[in-house]
């Protein structure tokens with residue numbers, strides 16, 4: 002048994018609410034379950050754990066789980082954790098090769114609830130991007146997963162969000178977007194709808210920030226939106242983002258059942274289900290795997306990423322070109338004006354390069370270098386001294 | 391040849407005077423002035439130059455003050471013996487600063503600027519613009535060579551051998567023969583005019599052998615080099631005077647010393663971040679992930695970093711900060727020096743936090759402490775500050791050469807590798823296994839199923855599991871105190887200078903006060919006022935500080951801030967009776983002088 006799971010089980014004793022247990026079930030949804038409706042998989046009892054089959058790196062799905070979630074039952078964030086678990090398991094990611102970082106918020110607590118064998122870092126509010134950047138600079142050999150909230154990334158952290166995208170840090174950056182500050186109990190975040198009413202009755206008059214548009218503008222090289230309740234769309238998007246060798250951003254609408262799930266909220270389960278305009282559906286094919294297509298020709302577009310992985314895009318209506326950043330910005334803006342929530346892969350640069358490329362850093366992780374590689378030694382110092390006389 | 395000026399009495403001094411250049415920024419004066427300073431050094435005579443540059447866009451006046459000091463007193467002396475007034479804008483102020491009997495050297499190509507004038511100084515006019523314009527056609531050349539012409543004239547007036555300049559030019563313009571010839575020509579123009587037409591003056595430079603092996607370098611460049619030697623690989627910073635040249639220095643040293651010879655790839659990563667919050671966030675991430683990471687900043691930057699400093703303290707992340715102190719606040723005195731960030735760094739952040747501070751006295755120690763800070767940060771798993779200041783950081787200072795032991799290794803602290811984890815039975819990130827308050831840490835990616843943990847502030851137990859339990863919190867912060875005690879034994883220890891005879895008086899000082907203090911102690915001793923002196927080099931304070939204070943009836947605490955910040959820390963941290971500690975405080979933004987210390991301590995001692 003792996004220690005991460007063992008600790009997770011032990012600490013579950015301290016979690017008292019039964020609702021959190023129900024919530025936890027989202028984390029262990031079976032691979033083959035009908036995932037179209039989020040409520041169906043949320044309700045799966047824990048005992049029906051899927052077969053503990055192992056993936057190519059000899060881990061079963063449980064090895065990708067974390068501690069018991071302490072979030073509210075039905076929280077969209079827990080579904081996203083489940084999607085991350087599924088994506089990493091199916092992608093044969095070695096859990097300990099992932100570093101998961103977050104800011105502060107309910108969303109930012111979630112890295113404790115998945116990938117228990119990965120190191121995680123719950124940093125400060127709105128500043129996860131800088132910490133992730135530094136971690137990535139120190140060790141380019143790991144996979145970086147940044148998890149944040151809309152308050153964390155669009156309110157207090159909008160500056161760092163913008164700059165981490167500009168720099169092209171190789172990472173998967175997920176915003177669990179509920180349009181509200183969950184952890185501090187329901188204040189508006191910067192993505193809250195204009196005119197919407199808080200649980201306490203306040204009206205939001207500020208213009209909402211669209212994270213997708215911002216990420217596109219700032220140069221993110223992989224930009225997607227999804228819905229916590231649509232695992233079929235979300236899981237392949239997460240896989241594709243992980244495979245992407247650059248700044249990958251996924252805005253995941255994640256309803257807050259306690260503070261922002263009321264009728265009219267564009268971040269509620271009902272609204273998103275009714276207004277979800279899926280641009281495309283992505284199937285993720287790992288590098289070197291055989292591509293078997295069973296879609297009608299013309300419907301499917303193949304996108305090969307830098308690492309050899311292939312994204313099969315089943316396009317819905319329209320002919321949005323995922324390689325055209327400007328078109329993506331227009332497309333998003335046009336649909337937003339109509340009140341539609343555009344989901345799917347909106348932009349990808351197959352030839353993306355990352356910050357290490359720009360900085361021309363050596364291939365070996367910087368943290369692993371020792372005195373022999375780093376210290377010029379006394380002879381060079383003697384020369385430097387001589388030049389200073 | 392004119393006669394020696396006799397009335398009013400002219401200052402007469404050999405190898406012991408102050409020259410101040412008043413210039414307009416961007417006129418190329420900086421390199422000419424530095425050339426002048428270096429020439430005196432090459433004659434074996436110590437000099438101590440200081441840049442004085444107000445944060446003022448209008449006309450950008452700048453000054454360069456050189457103290458020529460046979461005795462090697464490198465603190466600012468105060469007063470000016472020879473003013474080289476090249477900036478009409480600051481004319482009145484410059485004239486007023488000259489000591490009675492001192493000299494004014496100016497460009498008399500145009501009539502004297504109107505304004506106050508003094509009868510007690512000696513005026514030496516030279517048609518610098520005229521000479522330069524007659525010789526050079528291009529405007530830029532006229533400007534640049536005018537500077538070299540005045541250096542040539544001053545060299546003649548002060549008796550500096552032109553051969554010294556010849557050698558300096560040869561080094562500077564190696565392979566650029568044209569420039570070498572042109573500069574030599576300009577220098578000779580100035581020299582010849584001075585020898586033929588200018589009066590002789592009472593200030594002289596005579597060859598001496600008082601420089602030896604010492605090097606001439608600014609503290610920021612020295613710290614940058616120390617960070618390269620100490621193995622820093624990640625730097626994140628945001629420009630701010632007076633620390634910018636430190637990060638820029640790191641960049642340029644890395645370009646020379648840290649590029650893989652085969653692939654051309656970099657063994658370092660430097661990010662000019664969007665602000666200081668991001669700067670520290672980046673190094674916190676890098677430190678968490680095992681790289682030696684630092685930021686360089688000044689007071690306003692520290693203010694922005696304080697939330698992260700708390701996290702780094704409680705989550706026990708090694709990071710190194712170089713704070714080149716200046717006067718506060720953000721619209722304060724950015725181009726003036728102070729030691730006024732002690733409290734804000736020592737206790738930066740919310741909650742019960744304390745941080746390790748190192749106090750370098752000069753560029754040599756900037757190099758040493760920058761490298762040491764990287765070791766200490768990893769050994770102690772905590773933020774470590776190197777508290778430099780503008781006076782040390784941005785002025786070239788004569789100091790001991792840098793040294794590096796061939797066998798020196800980096801202390802990477804308590805980090806468990808995969809084999810150690812494999813062999814371990816009970817890994818707890820915050821378990822005090824060794825009893826020194828320092829727990830073992832693991833780096834991401836080390837082991838498939840052992841040693842991973844979720845890093846957060848204080849809401850956790852020794853196994854890094856979520857906990858808000860009071861006893862867990864207390865046990866943790868008590869361990870952090872124990873770790874701080876351990877730090878006392880690891881930081882650079884104080885340096886003592888015993889008085890010539892037993893005394894009841896002591897003095898404590900630190901950082902850039904050092905050269906002025908040495909000079910003051912010599913003078914006080916000559917005046918039969920004896921004090922034992924202790925130079926603090928780090929916080930937390932080791933037990934020897936208590937012993938030193940206990941051994942004296944009264945101890946002066948000399949510092950460059952208004953509130954006696956170090957004195958307050960001594961009182962609070964070491965439980966010292968405040969009556970025993972006499973504050974000597976200098977905080978007008980200029981570097982402290984021996985004259986100031988002598989007056990303050992002298993007055994007090996004569997009273998008793």
Ligand SMILES: Cc1ncc(C[n+]2csc(CCOP(=O)(O)OP(=O)(O)O)c2C)c(N)n1
Pocket residue numbers: 105106107108109126149150151152153154177179181182183184185190
């Ligand atoms: C500097 C600072 N200010 C305020 C807070 C309080 N705070 C904690 S979480 C949060 C909002 C989180 O909102 P969001 O990122 O949307 O996360 P959610 O809980 O909705 O998932 C705030 C304001 C804090 N932790 N730090």
Ligand SMILES: [Mg+2]
Pocket residue numbers: 106150151152177178179180181182183190
């Ligand atoms: Mg939120």
